[in-house]
Ligand code: DHB
C-alpha cells in the first residue's frame with residue numbers, strides 16, 4: 001500500500017461523494033406536497049415512537065444531535081444514506097424487474113469514464129496490484145435477443161479497497177471505464193480483483209459503527225451500470241464467492257444472483273469469469289433512479 005493511499009480520510013472521500021452527488025442534476029423529484037407531508041409525518045412518527053418505546057433520555061437525544069451534526073461536518077450524508085438506506089429504495093424501485101437483479105449504486109460512481117470499446121482493459125497503473133481478472137459476458141433482452149451496442153460502465157476499488165477520485169494518490173480514471181457491447185451484445189474486460197471495502201472509520205459513520213459494536217466492511221465488489229435504448233438501466237454490483245462479508249455486508253447490498261463464479265485462467269495468470277446481463281424493457285417514467293442519461297442519451 002502506498003503512503004498516499006494510507007492517508008485516505010473520511011473527510012476527503014465524504015467531500016468528494018457530496019460534490020459528486022450535487023453535480024448530478026435531475027435528482028430532485030417533483031413530489032406533491034401531500035406526499036411530502038405523508039412521508040415526513042411517517043418518518044418523524046417512527047422516530048417519536050422509538051423515543052417513547054425506549055424512554056430515550058436527554059443525554060441520548062444530545063448524542064444523536066451531535067452525531068447528526070457530525071455527519072454533515074464530515075460530508076458523510078452520501079455515505080450514510082447509501083450504506084443504511086439505499087438498499088431498500090433499490091428493492092422497491094426494481095421489484096417489478098424480471099431480468100437481472102440490481103443493487104445499490106453507492107457514493108462513488110462518476111459519469112463519463114473513458115470509452116473503451118467492446119474489449120479492453122480498465123485504465124490501471126503500470127504496477128497495479130491485484131489478481132488479474134478477465135470478465136466477459138453478453139447483454140440480452142428478456143426474450144434472449146442480444147443487445148448490440150449496450151453500454152457497460154464498470155467502476156471498482158483497487159486491491160487495497162480505494163476508489164479513484166475519492167482517495168488521494170490514484171490516477172483520475174483508475175479502474176473506471178465504459179464499454180460498448182459488440183454486434184452480438186458481447187464484451188470482455190480485463191481488470192483486477194478488488195479488495196473488500198471498509199467504509200471510513202474516522203468520521204461520523206465510523207463512530208456509529210463502533211458505538212453500536214458493528215463492523216465497517218463491505219465484501220469485495222465490481223460496480224456496474226448496464227444500459228441500452230428502450231431498456232431500464234441496470235445498476236448492479238458483482239461479488240466474489242467465499243468473501244467473509246457476503247453474508248453480513250454493512251450496506252446490505254449482496255444478493256445470491258450477484259455472486260460470480262471465477263475460475264483460474266488457463267494460462268495460470270489470474271482468473272476468468274463470465275456473467276451475462278438481461279435488461280428489462282423501459283418501465284414507467286419515475287420508477288427509475290433520476291439523473292441517469294446513459295440509457296437514452298448516448
Ligand atoms: C459505500 C462505499 C461503497 O463502495 C459502496 O459500494 C457502498 C457504500 C460507502 O462508503 O458508503
Ligand code: FE
Nearest residue numbers: 106197221223
Ligand atoms: Fe463500492
